[in-house]
Amino acid sequence: MPSEISVPIEREHDIVTARQAGRELAAALGFSSTDQTLLATAISEIARNIVTYAGKGTIAVGRVDRDGRAGVVVIARDDGPGITDIELAMRDGYSTGKSLGVGLPGTRRLVDEFELVSAPGAGTTVTLKKWLR
Amino acid sequence: MSVPILKQGDVLIASIQAALSDRDLVELRDEIAGRIGRLRARGVIIDLTALDVLDSFATRTIRDIACTARLRGARSVVVGIQPDVAFAMVQLGLSLDGVATALDLEEGLALLGTRQGSRAVGN
Numbered sequence: 696m697p698s699e700i701s702v703p704i705e706r707e708h709d710i711v712t713a714r715q716a717g718r719e720l721a722a723a724l725g726f727s728s729t730d731q732t733l734l735a736t737a738i739s740e741i742a743r744n745i746v747t748y749a750g751k752g753t754i755a756v757g758r759v760d761r762d763g764r765a766g767v768v769v770i771a772r773d774d775g776p777g778i779t780d781i782e783l784a785m786r787d788g789y790s791t792g793k794s795l796g797v798g799l800p801g802t803r804r805l806v807d808e809f810e811l812v813s814a815p816g817a818g819t820t821v822t823l824k825k826w827l828r
Numbered sequence: 829m830s831v832p833i834l835k836q837g838d839v840l841i842a843s844i845q846a847a848l849s850d851r852d853l854v855e856l857r858d859e860i861a862g863r864i865g866r867l868r869a870r871g872v873i874i875d876l877t878a879l880d881v882l883d884s885f886a887t888r889t890i891r892d893i894a895c896t897a898r899l900r901g902a903r904s905v906v907v908g909i910q911p912d913v914a915f916a917m918v919q920l921g922l923s924l925d926g927v928a929t930a931l932d933l934e935e936g937l938a939l940l941g942t943r944q945g946s947r948a949v950g951n
Contacts, residue, residue: 707850707851708849710850711848711849714847715847728912729911729912729915729916731912732880732881732912732915732916733912733915735880735881736882736883736920739881739883740884740920743885787921801884801919801920801921801922802920804921805919
């Protein structure tokens with residue numbers, strides 16, 4: 696994956712850095728301003744999950760191409776406690792942290808593809824993709 | 829990066845200039861709560877015109893600012909949420925229920941019913 700940027704997420708200010716990196720790449724690929732904002736907001740949410748639940752992790756932002764279409768892929772990784780019940784975590788209105796309970800299900804609505812891999816004690820990886828339209 | 833808070837008449841105006849970190853927002857909440865008392869403000873305007881992302885934490889903190897201000901005797905109006913930001917908030921499932929909103933600073937001041945509302949520069 697060319698031009699991948701990896702942002703360490705350790706403090707809450709890193710959330711801003713990560714979402715700006717995503718917005719800049721989306722802008723460079725020609726995403727509409729609305730899609731840039733949707734992507735930046737999605738990155739903000741998953742970055743916040745890392746800070747809140749895992750303490751630290753990384754967010755990698757890169758370009759992805761499929762069937763002649765360009766897109767942005769965002770991979771958020773942490774070695775935190777992981778998610779015990781993924782189905783529950785993906786339910787609207789559910790939250791164990793100090794959020795509004797929109798986190799993961801809300802984030803999924805902002806992007807085209809959303810994948811969550813997690814297990815208790817094994818950390819969490821969230822992969823988002825948004826395609827240029 | 830702290831948020832400048834201006835006073836116009838009996839209204840405090842906090843214009844958020846750039847991407848704020850969580851800590852900046854929490855500081856803003858505490859600062860507004862304190863200044864309402866010190867400056868005897870009756871209204872608070874939170875201007876989000878320059879903000880490019882409002883995620884769940886930021887939304888909750890803005891709501892907290894408005895609720896805290898109300899408990900301190902001041903009405904709040906959130907102004908300047910950009911179209912893209914509003915759309916992203918709706919997709920994410922966020923709202924500012926119970927918080928007054930207006931298109932821009934001028935409309936916000938009008939909503940608060942201040943005499944300074946129609947003037948660009950107050951005394």
